[in-house]
Amino acid sequence: MMNSTIKITFVALIFCSALLSADTVYAMHISEGILPFSWATLWFVMALPFVAYGLYSLNKRSREDLSFKPLVGLMAAVVFIISCMPIPVPFAGTCSHPCGTGISGILVGPAISVVITAVALLIQAILLAHGGLSTLGADIVSMGVMGSFAGYFTFRILRSVRVNIAVAGFMAGLFADWATYLMTSVELASGIKGEAAFLPLFWKVLIAFIPTQLPLGILEGAITAGMVVLLYKKRPDLLIKMRVIKPGEVTMQKQGMTALIVSFFIIGALLSAAIPAGAAKWTGVDEAVIEKVAKEHGREASEPLINMEQGDLPLFLFLVAGALGGFAAGYYWRVLITEKSPRVNGGKEVITKRK
Amino acid sequence: MTRLLLKNISYTYADGTEAISGIDLSVAKGEFAGILGYNGSGKTTLLKIMDGLIKDFQGSVFLDGMDIRNLAPREIYKKMGIVFQNPNDQLFAPTVFEDVAFGPMNMGFTEKEIIERVNNALRAVEMGGFAKKSIHHLSFGERKRICIAGLLSMGHEILLLDEPTAGLDPLGEYQMMNLLTRLNEDKEVTIVMATHSVDLVPVFLDRLYILSKGKIARGGAPESVFTAPEDMTQVKLRMPHIAELIYRLKHEDHLPFDKIPLTIGEARREMVEVFKRSYDE
Amino acid sequence: MILSDYIHNKEHWLSRLDGRVKLLVTLIMLVMVLSYQGLAFHLLVTFLCLFLCWQMKIPGRVFLLRFSEPVFIVLVILFLKIFFSGGEGIFSTDIMGIRITAYREGLAEGISIAGRIIAAISVMAVMVFSTPFTELLAALSWLRVPKAFIEILMYAYRYIFVLIEDAGVIYDAQKNRLGYAAFNRRFSSFGVLVGSLILKAFEHSQNITVAMVQRGYDGNIPLFDQKPFRSSEVFVSLLFISMMGVVWTI
Numbered sequence: 001m002m003n004s005t006i007k008i009t010f011v012a013l014i015f016c017s018a019l020l021s022a023d024t025v026y027a028m029h030i031s032e033g034i035l036p037f038s039w040a041t042l043w044f045v046m047a048l049p050f051v052a053y054g055l056y057s058l059n060k061r062s063r064e065d066l067s068f069k070p071l072v073g074l075m076a077a078v079v080f081i082i083s084c085m086p087i088p089v090p091f092a093g094t095c096s097h098p099c100g101t102g103i104s105g106i107l108v109g110p111a112i113s114v115v116i117t118a119v120a121l122l123i124q125a126i127l128l129a130h131g132g133l134s135t136l137g138a139d140i141v142s143m144g145v146m147g148s149f150a151g152y153f154t155f156r157i158l159r160s161v162r163v164n165i166a167v168a169g170f171m172a173g174l175f176a177d178w179a180t181y182l183m184t185s186v187e188l189a190s191g192i193k194g195e196a197a198f199l200p201l202f203w204k205v206l207i208a209f210i211p212t213q214l215p216l217g218i219l220e221g222a223i224t225a226g227m228v229v230l231l232y233k234k235r236p237d238l239l240i241k242m243r244v245i246k247p248g249e250v251t252m253q254k255q256g257m258t259a260l261i262v263s264f265f266i267i268g269a270l271l272s273a274a275i276p277a278g279a280a281k282w283t284g285v286d287e288a289v290i291e292k293v294a295k296e297h298g299r300e301a302s303e304p305l306i307n308m309e310q311g312d313l314p315l316f317l318f319l320v321a322g323a324l325g326g327f328a329a330g331y332y333w334r335v336l337i338t339e340k341s342p343r344v345n346g347g348k349e350v351i352t353k354r355k
Numbered sequence: 356m357t358r359l360l361l362k363n364i365s366y367t368y369a370d371g372t373e374a375i376s377g378i379d380l381s382v383a384k385g386e387f388a389g390i391l392g393y394n395g396s397g398k399t400t401l402l403k404i405m406d407g408l409i410k411d412f413q414g415s416v417f418l419d420g421m422d423i424r425n426l427a428p429r430e431i432y433k434k435m436g437i438v439f440q441n442p443n444d445q446l447f448a449p450t451v452f453e454d455v456a457f458g459p460m461n462m463g464f465t466e467k468e469i470i471e472r473v474n475n476a477l478r479a480v481e482m483g484g485f486a487k488k489s490i491h492h493l494s495f496g497e498r499k500r501i502c503i504a505g506l507l508s509m510g511h512e513i514l515l516l517d518e519p520t521a522g523l524d525p526l527g528e529y530q531m532m533n534l535l536t537r538l539n540e541d542k543e544v545t546i547v548m549a550t551h552s553v554d555l556v557p558v559f560l561d562r563l564y565i566l567s568k569g570k571i572a573r574g575g576a577p578e579s580v581f582t583a584p585e586d587m588t589q590v591k592l593r594m595p596h597i598a599e600l601i602y603r604l605k606h607e608d609h610l611p612f613d614k615i616p617l618t619i620g621e622a623r624r625e626m627v628e629v630f631k632r633s634y635d636e
Numbered sequence: 637m638i639l640s641d642y643i644h645n646k647e648h649w650l651s652r653l654d655g656r657v658k659l660l661v662t663l664i665m666l667v668m669v670l671s672y673q674g675l676a677f678h679l680l681v682t683f684l685c686l687f688l689c690w691q692m693k694i695p696g697r698v699f700l701l702r703f704s705e706p707v708f709i710v711l712v713i714l715f716l717k718i719f720f721s722g723g724e725g726i727f728s729t730d731i732m733g734i735r736i737t738a739y740r741e742g743l744a745e746g747i748s749i750a751g752r753i754i755a756a757i758s759v760m761a762v763m764v765f766s767t768p769f770t771e772l773l774a775a776l777s778w779l780r781v782p783k784a785f786i787e788i789l790m791y792a793y794r795y796i797f798v799l800i801e802d803a804g805v806i807y808d809a810q811k812n813r814l815g816y817a818a819f820n821r822r823f824s825s826f827g828v829l830v831g832s833l834i835l836k837a838f839e840h841s842q843n844i845t846v847a848m849v850q851r852g853y854d855g856n857i858p859l860f861d862q863k864p865f866r867s868s869e870v871f872v873s874l875l876f877i878s879m880m881g882v883v884w885t886i
Contacts, residue, residue: 031706031753032706032753032757033669033670033706033753033756034709034713034753036671036752037670037671051785058788062784062855066845066849066853066854067842069787070791070840070845071837073787073790073792073794073795073841074791074792074795074799074838077791077793077795077796077799077837078799078830078833078834078837081799081803081833082830082833103830103834107834115784115788118785119785119788119792120792123789123792123793123796125760126760126764126772127764128702129703129757129764132756132757133662133663134666134756192717194745195741201716204716204720222823222827224827226823226824226826226827226831227828227831227834228831229827229831230827230828230831230835231835234835235835235838238835238838
């Protein structure tokens with residue numbers, strides 16, 4: 001039973017990948033008409049507050065800077081172009097395209113990025129029939145809201161723990177892309193399930209996306225990283241103006257890999273904590289086998305020299321040692337990670353302001 | 356009547372580079388003046404200062420006798436406007452009509468007046484009938500004309516043009532210069548253009564200023580500016596080709612030219628005179 | 637990439653209709669298409685729209701390009717629905733040792749969805765092929781879409797073509813210097829291209845702001861007042877919608 005499910009899924013995967021391999025297929029947008037009226041309306045209702053808030057933020061910022069609206073308009077044009085560029089996806093033998101919303105989320109913030117996405121999607125629906133008017137709400141929620149927020153917060157969180165800007169950009173692009181596809185899978189499955197159950201269809205859609213979107217997310221991460229690094233090298237003043245980095249902020253120290261490893265450990269710890277608490281407590285082989293056999297042969301186990309189960313002095317000493325060690329590690333964190341001083345001008349960033 | 360007067364203008368970029376220094380020049384009403392200079396000589400910066408786009412300069416700029424520092428942007432831009440080198444930096448609306456109408460709409464004209472202004476401006480730049488066209492369907496030269504129309508529709512009396520012939524083919528260059536001359540002569544538009552097309556300026560312009568290393572190196576009528584090839588080399592420019600030819604014929608081959616012509620028409624007349632004299636002798 | 641904006645038949649009667657009327661009729665038709673449960677209405681709408689597109693003499697290549705993606709998506713959805721939903725089996729077969737069964741309910745649902753998609757795309761196609769983008773902008777503004785949104789749409793639409801040109805130049809320059817020769821270089825070069833486009837976007841935005849300020853821009857683009865509707869257009873549109881409404885209820 002399990003084998004045939006895997007086989008069926010595998011065949012479906014291959015078939016869907018084959019179908020999607022025409023380079024005119026851009027699987028990110030939900031095409032016109034896919035969603036029934038009720039779902040299309042729901043996604044519009046969900047998207048509207050985000051777009052409204054984005055417009056509010058846009059108007060507020062453009063009162064301070066007259067060039068901001070034209071900049072946002074041109075960013076929308078850039079996102080349009082990026083999300084139309086076909087990229088060959090390795091291992092999948094097909095083409096897909098980046099979302100671009102991670103990039104705009106980093107540069108202008110998630111709220112305004114939602115507006116940018118809405119504009120880019122509307123133009124795509126009209127000019128290229130990618131996506132549609134009826135599915136605009138759904139596409140805004142997946143690309144604009146999920147993509148922008150995932151990209152923005154990933155970038156900000158990583159930058160707040162002083163992760164290298166390239167790594168932060170990579171992770172932002174990666175998560176923006178994957179978040180978009182996750183949401184698209186939810187929207188598609190809920191829209192086309194009819195009377196069937198939601199979850200099985202959701203998994204099928206998600207699995208169908210994996211061959212292209214898993215590697216594409218990595219590619220989008222690489223593209224986003226390349227973009228932020230280029231902007232930092234050529235126009236750091238632009239990044240400062242757009243509040244991506246602060247003046248004098250160091251961006252290129254080599255803490256990236258360490259932060260990534262720590263992140264994976266944290267994620268791993270969280271995942272393991274999510275394992276249902278009802279899992280049975282299994283006795284170890286010492287008790288289940290060794291002690292049992294020894295008891296059967298008249299050699300019962302004696303009390304341990306340090307009885308950890310009864311809270312005695314050695315235990316207390318272990319706790320104190322752990323606390324002291326943890327405190328020391330935290331206090332000297334930066335020394336342990338070996339922070340490298342920035343390469344430019346003895347620690348101070350020189351920002352050349354263009355006329 | 357002097358429309359634009361610049362007194363002791365200096366400007367330094369944020370990185371400390373001195374762009375221009377100690378510039379004095381004046382532009383009379385109805386004049387067609389040119390600012391020549393090599394790339395990076397400060398022409399565009401000077402035009403932006405004239406237009407009030409750069410404010411943190413030293414010295415004074417007077418528009419019709421009023422210091423532009425004391426004028427509101429609206430008051431400046433009712434009379435004067437700048438056309439940038441790249442028309443894509445200026446044309447932001449999807450269609451020709453919307454772009455040319457933008458200025459009059461901001462000035463508060465009625466719809467009827469706006470339509471009339473737009474049509475007149477388009478006719479003036481010989482683009483009548485293009486109102487409904489999309490900007491991205493226009494050629495580079497057509498876009499440049501629409502940029503000019505966008506300022507004319509506002510009733511601008513002074514046009515500042517940053518290299519209006521840059522990027523145009525040879526015929527396009529002449530068409531653009533002819534258009535500007537017609538605007539200058541028929542509609543009395545005062546024009547100041549930055550350029551390094553030395554062959555064109557003697558044909559069309561009344562007065563020239565040569566910028567070199569941020570200063571005015573030479574200024575005056577074209578014949579007083581284009582004196583000798585060595586003088587032009589010093590300012591990293593050259594004489595018009597025809598002028599240089601006649602100069603060499605005169606000074607190196609000792610042919611009896613009375614003056615150095617700057618245009619082909621003038622050269623032809625001079626050469627015919629010289630040949631006739633030689634034949635008579 | 638063909639942008640459908642280029643394909644616009646100015647001679648056709650649909651092109652002379654008010655853009656607001658066309659947008660409203662399109663939106664109402666989309667609502668009807670999305671909310672219809674059967675197939676008859678979808679077929680009628682598709683046939684009608686395809687006929688109008690044929691009348692407008694839309695080039696075949698443009699037409700096919702516009703429909704190619706939805707058609708592929710329809711095929712994928714049909715496949716998923718037919719072979720992966722439950723119910724009464726129509727036929728079964730063995731492929732590589734795996735039992736594949738086609739289900740009647742899945743087929744019905746798949747066809748219904750397919751009809752909905754094709755009908756919706758057809759409705760959009762008619763609107764797009766008969767209405768210039770600028771008219772759509774004006775129609776959206778009449779529908780009280782916020783001015784800031786319209787302004788951003790306008791800049792975006794205008795500069796897509798400029799930035800595509802810029803992107804082409806940068807791409808060719810990179811290609812000439814082997815920027816896309818090796819696999820690992822490809823994505824780094826693409827990242828640089830994207831970064832360069834953003835820089836160009838920033839430079840253009842600064843320059844057009846300066847150009848607009850000198851023409852009186854104060855942060856808001858002025859818009860023309862809309863002309864009144866032509867009563868004949870309104871009447872015919874209402875009649876059409878009513879007729880389609882009747883068919884929808886059948």
